[in-house]
Amino acid sequence: MQALFQLSAPWWHFVLRAVLVYVMVMVLMRISGKRAVGQFTPFDLVLLILIGNAVQNGINGGDNSLTGAALMAGTLIVINYLVALAAARNARIQRLIEGAPVLLARDGQVFHAVLRRELVSEQDFQEALRQAGVENVNQVALAVLETNGHISVVPRQA
Template identity: 65%
Template sequence: MTDLWNLSAPWWHFVIRGVAIYVLVTVLMRVSGKRAMGQFTPFDMILLILIGNAVQNGINGGDNSLTGAVIMAGTLIGLNLAVAWGSARWRDFRWLVEGRAVLLAEHGRLDHRMLRRELVSEEDFLNAMRLTGCSDIADVRRATLETNGHITIELERPARQR
């Protein structure tokens, strides 16, 4: 029963491990691109589960105590709150963590190079247009890939009534 609470390493090892893995996974997700996070497919769910499993030992170092779990969970929640706090207060920090919105189309002209760079298929773009009620690229004033991976479309004129 005492093994349930006894740490296998000093408490600060768990904090350092938690910070290191949090930063690593954040960087990996940031590198994966906005679109990967905005379009959550079954494959993305599998990837998240596998990443969680892959980094588990990196965080806990083989420790299975409840004390270690509480320290790691507290560290991760604290880091998440710190990132949210920093993002809300400093624009440059938010851009570093979340990235910037990207212009995909303007005044009826689609930027194919930007679509490729941001890993957005033309089908995904056309789907976003349809969801906005737009059937013709000429009606698009601006199309922006937001930092959350969603495509926002502003129309030159209101969508036609059906």
């Protein structure tokens, strides 16, 4: 029973590992782009599961104790809270973590190079137009890829 709670390394190893893996995964997710986060597909779910599995040993260092698991989970929750708090209170930190909205179209003109750079397919763009009740791109005043990966469409006023 005692083995369930006995750590295989000092407690601060687990905290340090959790912090480093959290930062690494956040950087990788940020690099992957807005669409990877905002438009969750079955492939993205598989990727998320595999990333979780890939970083597991990096966090726990082979320790399977309940104490280690509690330390790591607690550390990840605290880090996530602190990052959210910092982003809510500081615009520069928020922009660094979340990025900035990107203009995809204006006044009926679609910026195809921006669509490609942001990994937005023509089908996804057209779907966003339909969801906004826009039948033709000429009816678009603005189309913006938001920081959460969703496309906001503002129709032209009639």
